[in-house]
Amino acid sequence: MSLYDLIVSRRTVRRFKQDPIPDEIVTRIMEAARQAPSGANIQPLKYIIVQSPDMCEKVFENTAWAGYLKGEGTPKEGEKPVLYVFLLVDTDIRKDGAEHDCGAAAQNMMLAAWEEGIGSCWIGSLKRDRLKELLGIDDKYKIDTVIAFGYADEKVVSEDAKGDIKYYRDENKVHHVPKRTLDELIIKKV
Numbered sequence: 001m002s003l004y005d006l007i008v009s010r011r012t013v014r015r016f017k018q019d020p021i022p023d024e025i026v027t028r029i030m031e032a033a034r035q036a037p038s039g040a041n042i043q044p045l046k047y048i049i050v051q052s053p054d055m056c057e058k059v060f061e062n063t064a065w066a067g068y069l070k071g072e073g074t075p076k077e078g079e080k081p082v083l084y085v086f087l088l089v090d091t092d093i094r095k096d097g098a099e100h101d102c103g104a105a106a107q108n109m110m111l112a113a114w115e116e117g118i119g120s121c122w123i124g125s126l127k128r129d130r131l132k133e134l135l136g137i138d139d140k141y142k143i144d145t146v147i148a149f150g151y152a153d154e155k156v157v158s159e160d161a162k163g164d165i166k167y168y169r170d171e172n173k174v175h176h177v178p179k180r181t182l183d184e185l186i187i188k189k190v
C-alpha cells in the first residue's frame with residue numbers, strides 16, 4: 001500500500017485477533033516512534049511496552065473504549081488488544097508542551113502497525129494513577145496516552161459526516177466513522 005493509502009485507510013480498531021505481534025514488528029513500530037518529529041528535537045518521550053497476557057488484562061481494566069457506543073465498543077473476551085504502548089513524557093527533559101510530539105509519535109506508530117495489518121486504538125481515557133501504580137512508573141513520567149494494538153478483526157469505514165460526527169455500528173457490526181468533509185474543513189483558499 002502506498003503511504004497515502006495507509007494514511008487514508010487507517011481506522012481505529014477495537015476488536016483484535018489474539019495472534020501475538022512478532023518482536024521485529026514491535027521494534028519497527030517503536031522505531032517509527034523514535035523517528036517522529038520533536039519540537040526543538042528535545043525528544044522528551046519515553047515508552048513502556050506491555051505484552052504479557054497478564055499485564056495486558058490489567059492495563060485493559062484501566063482503559064475506556066468507544067464512549068459513543070456505551071459499552072458496545074469495548075472489546076470482549078477474545079477481542080482484546082495483545083500489545084499496549086504507553087507514551088510517557090519525561091518531565092526531567094520537558095515539563096510542558098510535549099503534546100505535539102506525542103501526536104506525531106502516536107500517528108507514526110499507528111501507521112507503521114497498519115502497514116502490517118495491525119490495527120490500533122489510541123486511548124486517552126485512562127485511569128492514570130492506577131496505571132502508574134500497576135506499572136511502577138516513576139513520578140517524573142507523565143502518562144500522556146496509550147496505544148492498544150492487535151491484528152485487526154473488524155471492518156471500520158469512514159464516510160462523509162452529515163451533521164452528526166458520532167461513530168456508530170451498523171447491523172452487520174461494521175463500525176462507521178463520520179468525517180467532516182473538506183468543504184467544511186477548509187475555510188478559505190486564497
Ligand SMILES: Cc1cc2nc3c(=O)[nH]c(=O)nc-3n(C[C@H](O)[C@H](O)[C@H](O)COP(=O)(O)O)c2cc1C
Nearest residue numbers: 010011012064065066067121122123124125167177
Ligand atoms: C487523543 C485521542 C484519544 C483517544 N482516546 C480514545 C479512548 O480513550 N477510547 C477509545 O475507544 N478511542 C479513543 N480515541 C479514538 C477516537 O475515538 C478515533 O480516533 C475517532 O473515533 C476517529 O476514528 P478513526 O481513528 O478511525 O479516524 C482517541 C483518539 C485520539 C486522537
